[in-house]
Amino acid sequence: MKISDALKERMTFSFExxxxxxxxxxxxxxxxxxxxxxxxxxxxxxxYGAGGTNRGRSxxxxxxxxxxxxxxxxxxxxxxxxxxxxxxxxxxxxxxGVENIMALRGDFPPGxxxxxxxxxxxxxxxxxxxxxxxxxxxxxxxxxxVHIKCGSLEQDIAHLxxxxxxGAEFAISQLCFDVDEFSRWLEKARRxxxxxxxxxxxxPVLTAPGCTRMTLxxxxxxxxxxxxxxxxxxxxxxxxxxxxxxxxxELLYKYINAGFNGMHIFTLNKYDDVAEIVNMSGIRLESSxxx
Numbered sequence: 001m002k003i004s005d006a007l008k009e010r011m012t013f014s015f016e017x018x019x020x021x022x023x024x025x026x027x028x029x030x031x032x033x034x035x036x037x038x039x040x041x042x043x044x045x046x047x048y049g050a051g052g053t054n055r056g057r058s059x060x061x062x063x064x065x066x067x068x069x070x071x072x073x074x075x076x077x078x079x080x081x082x083x084x085x086x087x088x089x090x091x092x093x094x095x096x097g098v099e100n101i102m103a104l105r106g107d108f109p110p111g112x113x114x115x116x117x118x119x120x121x122x123x124x125x126x127x128x129x130x131x132x133x134x135x136x137x138x139x140x141x142x143x144x145x146v147h148i149k150c151g152s153l154e155q156d157i158a159h160l161x162x163x164x165x166x167g168a169e170f171a172i173s174q175l176c177f178d179v180d181e182f183s184r185w186l187e188k189a190r191r192x193x194x195x196x197x198x199x200x201x202x203x204p205v206l207t208a209p210g211c212t213r214m215t216l217x218x219x220x221x222x223x224x225x226x227x228x229x230x231x232x233x234x235x236x237x238x239x240x241x242x243x244x245x246x247x248x249x250e251l252l253y254k255y256i257n258a259g260f261n262g263m264h265i266f267t268l269n270k271y272d273d274v275a276e277i278v279n280m281s282g283i284r285l286e287s288s289x290x291x
Contacts, residue, residue: 001071002137003043003100004169007197012042012262013284014073014199017269019048019057026057030064032271039275039284043071045102045172045264063096072098073139077106078115078125086118086125090133100137102172103129103163123162130167140168142198144176144185148219153185157192164196171196172264175203175214178223179254186260197261202251204265205244206273208234245273249281256283 006012015036020029036044044065048058058074065072074093081089090101105115105122119125126138140163143156150156160171176182186198205211208230215222222230229247233240255263263283267274278284 001099002169003071003073003139004137004197006042006071007170007199007261010042011256011260012199012264013039014041014043014045014262014264015039015274016045016047016201016264016266017061019046019061020269022057026060026064029061029269032267032269033061033065033068033070035271035275036267037068037070038286039278040287041070041284042262043073043100045073045075047075047102048077059092059096062093062098066097071100073100073102074098075102075104076125076129077104078117078119078122079106079109080115081117081119083118083128086128087132090129090136094133094136099135100139101129101133102139102141103168104141121159123159123166126163126168127166137170138168139170139172140164141174142171142189143174144182145174145178145220147174153188157185157189157194160189161193164194169196170199170261172199172262173201174218175201175220175266177203177205177215177226177251178221179251179258181221182260183258186258199262199264200255200260201264201266202248202255204248204267204274204277205229206241206270207237207244208240211244241273245277245280248277252277252281252283 046058046061062072062074103122103126109116122140126140129136129138142160146153146156203214226247229243233243252263265274275286279286
């Protein structure tokens with residue numbers, strides 16, 4: 001099922017996972033996927049690393065997701081991909097039943113400021129995918145606090161509009177802890193003609209170092225409520241995790257009330273902590289399915 005069709009019917013709820021390194025077994029992630037199914041997600045997205053690392057494992061994991069009866073969204077970037085390789089790789093995904101692609105520029109390889117492929121930006125990749133694979137559902141990224149390398153909010157929204165015009169059917173956001181700021185961005189985007197559904201990307205708050213690292217590396221702000229948790233519990237990992245989970249649950253409620261089209265949780269391949277957050281929120285009830 002195309003994710004864009006699901007978004008026409010309801011607010012979607014989904015998870016993101018990533019492939020383990022080549023020298024690591026797949027079994028732990030396969031087990032996590034089986035457990036995530038208990039929440040009946042609308043889809044599971046599978047990313048891969050900078051420079052296309054673990055792309056092959058991404059295909060394998062997408063196959064596992066589909067065989068477990070869940071919808072799959074595969075990430076695909078411009079990095080190192082010419083037109084011929086894009087057609088070859090996407091044909092492989094299509095062959096196993098993948099119907100949705102998250103089209104991204106991707107992180108530049110170390111030591112360069114180019115993709116080393118035929119396309120330098122996601123908008124051109126989207127246009128190519130739309131032409132070559134018209135039946136595929138295409139998603140893109142959006143940045144409620146502006147892409148860290150973009151010059152202005154207006155420029156960033158204009159880039160999103162180009163992606164929409166080129167065929168993107170929905171967007172998933174970079175992590176954002178400031179729902180009020182995100183809502184202001186969404187209002188500006190709608191006024192600028194962005195009509196595609198916007199799914200909020202949500203990073204669970206579980207460790208102080210992880211939270212700080214992710215916000216700094218992505219240029220995201222830290223709201224005062226989260227700053228208080230960082231200041232009060234940074235020296236106590238257990239207390240921080242407890243407070244962070246409660247904060248994440250409130251974040252989910254805020255996104256529901258703000259009227260976003262979906263919520264997408266970045267799991268970092270962890271189940272127990274993510275499951276506790278979802279169960280605490282009551283957004284989805286965990287079933288007794290065992291995989």
